[in-house]
Amino acid sequence: PVEVWVVVKADGYGHGSVTAARAAIAGGATGLCVALVQEGVALRAAGIDVPVLVLTEQPHDELPAAVASGLQLTVYRTEYLEALAAAGGRDVPVHLKLDTGMQRSGARPDDAVALAEAIVASPAATLEGVFTHLAVADEPDHPFTREQLDRFDAALDALSAAGHRPRLVHAANSAGAIVHPRARYSMVRPGIAIYGISP
Ligand SMILES: *Cc1c(COP(=O)(O)O)cnc(C)c1O
Numbered sequence: 508p509v510e511v512w513v514v515v516k517a518d519g520y521g522h523g524s525v526t527a528a529r530a531a532i533a534g535g536a537t538g539l540c541v542a543l544v545q546e547g548v549a550l551r552a553a554g555i556d557v558p559v560l561v562l563t564e565q566p567h568d569e570l571p572a573a574v575a576s577g578l579q580l581t582v583y584r585t586e587y588l589e590a591l592a593a594a595g596g597r598d599v600p601v602h603l604k605l606d607t608g609m610q611r612s613g614a615r616p617d618d619a620v621a622l623a624e625a626i627v628a629s630p631a632a633t634l635e636g637v638f639t640h641l642a643v644a645d646e647p648d649h650p651f652t653r654e655q656l657d658r659f660d661a662a663l664d665a666l667s668a669a670g671h672r673p674r675l676v677h678a679a680n681s682a683g684a685i686v687h688p689r690a691r692y693s694m695v696r697p698g699i700a701i702y703g704i705s706p
Contacts (some may be wrong), residue, residue, distance in 0.1 A: 509691050510675065512538035512560060514698030516546060522702060525553040531701060532557055538579075540696050544569040547578040560602060560636075563612050570594035579635060583614040585625045592631035601626055602636035602675065605662055607655040609642045616662040623671040636675035637666065641690065644683035645706045652687055682706035 513536040519527030528539050528550055538558040541547045547559045560579040567590040573580060574591070579600045582588060591599060603622055606613030614622050619637070626634045639659045643649045659678055666672070676692035681700035683690040699706050 510537045510694040514540040516542035544573045548576045551576040588629045596631040598633050600635035601632045605639045607639045607658040609640045619662040620669045634673050637673045638677040641683045647686045
């Protein structure tokens with residue numbers, strides 16, 4: 508019952524991002540995820556008009572192109588909101604990314620409420636989603652996934668208590684969506700699995 512936003516980064520895992528995106532949409536995907544602004548711009552240039560989320564913060568000089576193409580953006584620092592405003596962004600749907608242990612990118616879960624407040628206060632953005640990324644979901648019995656989801660749930664509770672209940676809550680890559688039902692929330696982000704490959 509949750510939304511499926513298919514990951515078509517890295518040229519659709521080598522299959523062609525536009526071809527993969529069209530197949531995903533035909534198969535029921537309601538959104539797409541990319542790694543780079545230029546990947547999203549290429550989807551728009553091919554006439555693909557579903558929501559497209561860029562999965563990490565991008566160099567600030569890429570933001571005008573992201574705004575012009577109507578891409579949704581990932582945010583984890585307040586400076587990024589200022590850069591988005593300077594790039595002409597108005598009410599851009601953004602997803603707040605929390606680092607629950609992947610140690611790659613994202614805000615500290617303790618900062619979630621303050622960042623949500625900053626997003627809501629900014630004329631450049633609206634809070635469309637909140638998400639995290641799982642480090643070891645492809646090892647079904649690894650206890651770390653549970654730890655990450657516990658941290659994520661605690662942040663969601665804090666957000667909810669402060670009045671922030673974004674429409675899209677997501678954590679699962681392919682492995683997360685398949686083997687951790689708890690990680691499905693309101694949206695999943697499968698990549699490798701939709702190309703027919705087991706994670
Ligand atoms: C690449 C990526 C995915 C998809 O991962 P798969 O293991 O290919 O399903 C999901 N979320 C984020 C943030 C990613 O970078």
